Amino acid sequence: MIVRVALDHPLAALYDYRWHAAQRPCVGQLVRVPFGRRSAVGLIFEVAETSDVPAERLKPVEQACEAMPPVSAHWLELVAFAASYYQRALGEVALPALPAPLREAERWERLFAREPRFAPTDAGRRALPDALPARATALRRLAGALIDEGVLGASQARAFHAKAIQTLEAWSAQGWVVEAGSDRVGSGVEDARADVAVDAQRVALSPQATPDQAAALDAIAQASGFESFLLYGVTGSGKTEVYLRALERLLLVRPDAQALVLVPEINLTPQFERTFRARFAHLASDAIVSLHSGLAEGARTQNWLAAHEGRARIVLGTRLAVLASLPRLATIVVDEEHEPAYKQQEGLRYSARDLAVWRAKQLDIPIVLGSATPSLESWHQAEQGRYRRLTLATRAIADAVLPTVRLIDQDLEKKRGVNTIEGMSPTLIAAMRARLERGEQSLIFVNRRGYAPALACDACGWVAGCPRCSAYAVLHKADRTLRCHHCGWESRIPRACPECGNVDIAPLGRGTQRVEEAIGGVVPGARVLRIDADSTRRKGSAEILFDNVHAGDVDVLVGTQMIAKGHDFQRVTLVGVLNADSALFSHDFRASERLFAQLMQVSGRAGRAGLPGEVMIQTRYASHPLYASLMRHDYEGFARAALTERREARLPPFAFQALLRADARTLEAALAFLDEAAASLDGLPGAEHVTRYDAVPLTIVKVMNVHRAQLLLESGSRAALQAALRAWQPRLREIKGGETRGLLRWVIEVDPLDI
Template structure:
């Protein structure tokens, strides 16, 4: 049962001990207001829970779930997280808080489970035996006959978009499903997507704000920009891409028994292996992309198709033995830290170090247990994790996203940096974030230093409005794949023949067919066709009328195509 002997629900009993021996946390005023709003929702309401990192969004979820389960004995709730490695800590929190639920009432759903376990969990949800279902994007498709609340944590995360096979956005499906069932849905994030933020600004979503960290002594970390150009001009030494001030700060944390986190969103040892003599660069024979050097495995690996080869002893073009890696990945940073910060216990967490089942959970447990001094990793360590001892976060190589052709690049970079910055100083110890950059005057970094998501979002939305980009227009993308680029482009060019005759086509903009940024993957050439419209209803109507013609279109050569609405990668 979710009630105490006196009939008081757990959320009203702050003295109640949890299964791990801790007390049920007292809510802050902001958290209480958010919980009250969710509890009082009548029918469909989309809540946007905007809370700074460490503000206790998870505690709001737990209290809202406790309210629901105490009020309705048969109700079910669905909680979505963007990545598999976030499920263990959420599952532990659920089992700790809802220990009174019968066995099998809390289940997980994600692709990392064995087929039998996933089927059993799906059946438990389908029969109503599972009261709390925790999962990644595929869980939104689960059968839940008594579903009464949906929570989407880190709602901004691109991982919620399925971009292969059946294409869908789990976040958007969560909102659609909640509306159909007339139940509330909670979208939580420290950096909401601009689409969700705009919906809240327009009053379509109800905004709930957590502006302060939940731990009274914990404040947002200070952000320091390290100007690499200024460091170079002043002749200050750096160690393999690690600036002097950052190395000194890590040594200081090591002396104090605190932890440091180094964030670099690039795995492997180096992204390029090249020859200085002739300019040869190691490329994938099956993709139009460079292969990545993985030094521990002594291999070159393509991160697009998985092709792998041994590292050549000399340049295959000119025979020069002096071939060298260019750039840095997490493996190289891990190697550098071992010599730059002597005595530090360095741990790397990325897709390469967590290939085996359960390995990610084991590595994160080592961090939480204090057995690691410096944690190096990619986006896997950037969000959702509550590292109590981390007081320093360093960000390497963030500049590349500032000049991307993708109009969403700055939004993603800001969210990524704010999320990883939030790992510092969560338990009351003062936190510091150091960002190495050659563009220290960039407005994005200054907004980040002020922890000013609202200012960044509003200025970026103004730019989007002027440029007629989402969320002020709606997009769809047709992608075609063929054995040659000419075949893929021919399919798209023929696809738009007669497009103007479709009802509503005069209100739709169709751009020219172009190759994708990475044209060839696994010997398949790819091209795309972008469509825009100021009205979603008109766009959907045109797409419905267009699809029969697309399905019947024939060209010389085999072509696979797909149609995606609201594409994230353009």
């Protein structure tokens, strides 16, 4: 027998190997094969009896992974589509989609060894954090991992404590832990059917649905096959409740079914997981799992296997979860579907939202795309009738109404002689003080981390920059460093200007750290908390900080887009927005769409529990139409105007785009490659329907001493663009192979978001 194997390699699609084992090979099976001077793990895509490669050159398969069930034909089809559409080799998509331990044959035996597995009980989740001495750090880490991961294998547990098994058995005797079993394929269909009666009781006890929610749920439940629902609901309208009740109904009808729920960012998964575990508490501990890059490698692998083997009924994850193996997938939910975070920017540059829609169509199952500010692409699909729009027009809490949006005209205040204090209007400061007196919370949104975006000298005009990137170095006052947010370069803050010696160098602009410091001075007595990428570097730190906000231990929350969406802050009644204007005049045609979505989302954090909410936006362009739509909470009006502009300019979704990006040692080399590449399009299939723009440098042209440029292609026909890209790649390899400019890398990105 001959097996055709996909390997993580950019050139050939499949490689032929000789199969010599007695057991027949399976399509979708993992194998280890010789590749050059080393061994590599690949995935069998085809089984044949003959090969075009001479028999004497065929190498044998070294090892097959028999302990893991093969991935399904549907999963292989998904991978093949992603590889074709995003212009990558099969193996470049298939292998990176698997957890790292599965791609290392040396780890298979240990990975699939049957071992005891332990799960915390509800009593254990409540008791363990307080039952252990503060100095018992190893035991506390073990308890924390057990609670966070839901299930721990014996080998995982021993990594936290040498006597972990004895400890877990002792906790079991106290009712804090139960053994989850050693059989990897437990909690299957038979266990699922046993849950139906309990599940029916929980549905009856679920919160009462609003009329809008009930109508949306009925529509989703009636879907008999593929249907794409755009769940358009104002912030606080209960979109999560719709997801929960839809999954409850699904598991009642099909107790062995699986569901995939995608969220845009890692910091939203703990909140979602708590909510889903509370609602589906009757399910087995590994019936709800998370998949995202923030998990430890072992935990992510175990969760992936739980999904692959059918034990996990609900998989919560970020964009990488869209490529998880789910053999009984019956529905997909994409929360905050408009978020740019669903687009991967490295390696396979895929859109998880778009792949989710394709996967739902492939499996003939419903998909729900939820957002208060849908992407213009999805809104256009709904306008064309391809998606079915379901609207949640009011907030779910009876007394909750949308917050009042108020613009603080900074130009007008300046004319009146009103001075800002550390960049904040006295009007906004007074509003924060009023909330503090009433025991309510304020949220200040600044979408720029660090203390200040730059450090400058007034005397000579010097601005601190990164020596490796064409970007300013961001000032971080707490550790007295200048830091590049593109490459990670750091330097101590200089005592004087390195150009002219002036000691009076000062920060330019304001980041979250500076705003946090300023609020402590202008709102005396306020407990101020900052949440951004710097304050949440440690694993689990974001969850702790958000818990502090929910517990009422914070008066003013300062943060970036991490705090703008998905969080249900019950006591926040004021939202202040600083420095929003910069996106109004961006060269990126999607900038206004992103700004509107961002401001609508952060505005929605106010007034969610029945208390009246207010949003104050500082701006120098108070008459801008975007702000007028925002004040009316009029997404539909904004979307109509934006789509009209896109239609007239023939921009997405009325056209299809692709980028060829080139990285080289010099900008001249990158541009020369792109110019030659543009010329090589002539005569290719579909090229006559493709518009080529001039090659240009990226906005941040240099990162880590590598210069970057791009070439934009555009077409009114997706098929013509795809045909041209497919025929173009061999020519691009010839150009790169013949160039003498040194290091040069290129990549094609289909449906780019950042241009």
